[in-house]
Amino acid sequence: MVTGTPAAGLESRLGVARGAFRLELALDVAPGEVVALLGPNGSGKTTALRTLAGLIALDSGRIELAGRVLADADSATHRPPYERRIGVVFQDYLLFPHLTVLDNVAFGPRSQQVPRAAARKLAHAQLSHLGIPELAGARPVSLSGGQAQRVALARALAVQPDLLVLDEPLAALDARTRLHVRGELRRQLAEFAGATVVVTHDPVDAIVLADRLVVIEDGRLVQTGEPAEVTRRPRTDYVARLVGLNLAGGRARGHEVRLDGGGVIMARDALDGGCLVAFRPAAVSLFLARPTGSPRNIWMGTVGGLEPHGDGVRVEVTGVWGDGSLVAEITQAALAELGLRVGGEVWASVKASEVDVYPS
Numbered sequence: 119m120v121t122g123t124p125a126a127g128l129e130s131r132l133g134v135a136r137g138a139f140r141l142e143l144a145l146d147v148a149p150g151e152v153v154a155l156l157g158p159n160g161s162g163k164t165t166a167l168r169t170l171a172g173l174i175a176l177d178s179g180r181i182e183l184a185g186r187v188l189a190d191a192d193s194a195t196h197r198p199p200y201e202r203r204i205g206v207v208f209q210d211y212l213l214f215p216h217l218t219v220l221d222n223v224a225f226g227p228r229s230q231q232v233p234r235a236a237a238r239k240l241a242h243a244q245l246s247h248l249g250i251p252e253l254a255g256a257r258p259v260s261l262s263g264g265q266a267q268r269v270a271l272a273r274a275l276a277v278q279p280d281l282l283v284l285d286e287p288l289a290a291l292d293a294r295t296r297l298h299v300r301g302e303l304r305r306q307l308a309e310f311a312g313a314t315v316v317v318t319h320d321p322v323d324a325i326v327l328a329d330r331l332v333v334i335e336d337g338r339l340v341q342t343g344e345p346a347e348v349t350r351r352p353r354t355d356y357v358a359r360l361v362g363l364n365l366a367g368g369r370a371r372g373h374e375v376r377l378d379g380g381g382v383i384m385a386r387d388a389l390d391g392g393c394l395v396a397f398r399p400a401a402v403s404l405f406l407a408r409p410t411g412s413p414r415n416i417w418m419g420t421v422g423g424l425e426p427h428g429d430g431v432r433v434e435v436t437g438v439w440g441d442g443s444l445v446a447e448i449t450q451a452a453l454a455e456l457g458l459r460v461g462g463e464v465w466a467s468v469k470a471s472e473v474d475v476y477p478s
């Protein structure tokens with residue numbers, strides 16, 4: 119069953135004050151599109167979600183969904199949550215413990231005045247669609263994490279929403295279940311005809327689930343684009359850390375970039391003007407003495423920290439290019455061979471061919 123066939127998706131400008139914090143975000147999502155809303159703690163993700171759902175009133179801006187105005191600060195329009203045709207999957211699912219799975223799913227249609235028998239029929243169809251009809255009679259307490267997630271999704275879809283909002287949909291699951299449920303959720307979202315916003319901290323969830331990423335910091339948009347573009351070319355330190363790249367700002371003249379923090383880096387491509395450079399930690403080599411040979415980017419620094427990462431180790435090197443720092447990823451064997459210790463000196467090098475440069 120494909121739910122909702124909105125004429126237009128979500129078009130919104132969200133202006134909301136929460137104490138000293140202000141959210142100022144334009145968020146548009148096309149029908150069938152999945153957008154991941156990412157940002158550090160306190161950046162305004164929950165505020166955006168609650169504002170879309172109608173739990174917080176706009177103090178400026180407007181929300182239009184499938185051609186209907188849900189909120190408009192200028193005309194003091196504010197439709198209540200149950201009139202918005204927005205399905206929400208909360209982080210901890212918030213299933214009603216005293217109701218069966220079927221009645222949990224039927225709850226949305228019931229609160230939209232759908233008669234009991236018809237609401238239950240809708241709920242049955244939704245559970246079948248998600249491959250869990252056998253759970254209809256179960257109580258939430260007996261469900262596994264993955265099952266509860268599917269029931270919560272069924273409940274959100276049962277109101278035939280034009281917008282589906284998922285708040286950290288996989289955060290409550292253990293690592294193995296998460297892997298499985300993530301793939302399943304991706305398929306389910308692909309079948310949903312309405313717009314979807316997934317709020318997440320997790321870059322892997324965002325990349326797997328979303329067609330487009332919207333990154334906010336301090337209530338403002340800092341970067342948007344397809345996952346591959348954002349992960350390849352981060353525009354802020356937060357995004358660079360999220361996707362695990364080294365990032366620095368500077369000014370390019372040809373292949374040479376004068377970094378804002380001091381020092382110079384040679385990049386793969388030629389450019390002129392303000393720019394950002396990015397390179398992978400795995401592209402950085404570490405040495406105890408100044409290396410000879412081809413790499414043109416060589417810096418001496420201090421080991422600032424060591425952290426296991428997958429099969430290898432991430433080494434933070436501070437004091438490179440002035441007060442800058444970079445992260446190198448090396449193998450356990452290389453770590454043992456180099457005998458690196460926090461506070462020790464180390465040489466870092468990266469080939470120019472590994473350094474991406476793009477306008478800032």
Ligand SMILES: Nc1ncnc2c1ncn2[C@@H]1O[C@H](COP(=O)(O)OP(=O)(O)OP(=O)(O)O)[C@@H](O)[C@H]1O
Nearest residue numbers: 136137138139157158159160161162163164165166
């Ligand atoms: N009721 C409130 N009154 C005052 N300030 C609030 C209120 N609710 C949230 N804030 C502030 O608004 C800002 C954004 O919070 P929000 O919960 O939207 O961020 P978030 O990105 O969802 O964070 P997290 O990832 O930690 O959930 C924070 O600085 C928070 O302290």
